[in-house]
Amino acid sequence: MTLNNIRIYYDTLTGGDYVECNCSRWDQDNYGLTTEFWLTKSQLQTIRSNIRPGATGELFTILGRPTYYDKSWTGDNTLKLSPTNQSELEDMRSDTTIYVRSISDSPVEGDTGWINVKIEGYISGSAL
Numbered sequence: 001m002t003l004n005n006i007r008i009y010y011d012t013l014t015g016g017d018y019v020e021c022n023c024s025r026w027d028q029d030n031y032g033l034t035t036e037f038w039l040t041k042s043q044l045q046t047i048r049s050n051i052r053p054g055a056t057g058e059l060f061t062i063l064g065r066p067t068y069y070d071k072s073w074t075g076d077n078t079l080k081l082s083p084t085n086q087s088e089l090e091d092m093r094s095d096t097t098i099y100v101r102s103i104s105d106s107p108v109e110g111d112t113g114w115i116n117v118k119i120e121g122y123i124s125g126s127a128l
Helices: 042-050 088-092
Strands: 004-011 016-026 032-037 054-057 067-070 078-083 098-107 117-124
Touching: 016 078, 016 088, 016 117, 032 042, 032 054, 042 098, 042 117, 054 098, 054 117, 067 098, 078 088
Parallel strands: none
Antiparallel strands: 004 016, 004 078, 016 032, 032 117, 054 067, 078 098, 098 117
């Protein structure tokens, strides 16, 4: 497992506001994404203070792909997941913008200080 193989941008989505960590799961379907990360307590607090889980909406289309959006209208529930350079994850995945549906966490066993964080979200249909 390669450490720090992903950046989670939580504010401007393009600037320096990100948390760099290890992604241990990336399950993607047509419209959703389930990811898991190992974060420190302060990293988790940073992510939690910059999202509003569940503040997502869906624009329905007939016979087409649904379009999801951030119902906060200010980007307060939008994350950009960006695999870091030279990581195995970068070879398999590309930058993905999601709107957070839910977040959960549990401590990693042992005296490691790591927290396993699971984020479920809708994949953005727009190019942010």
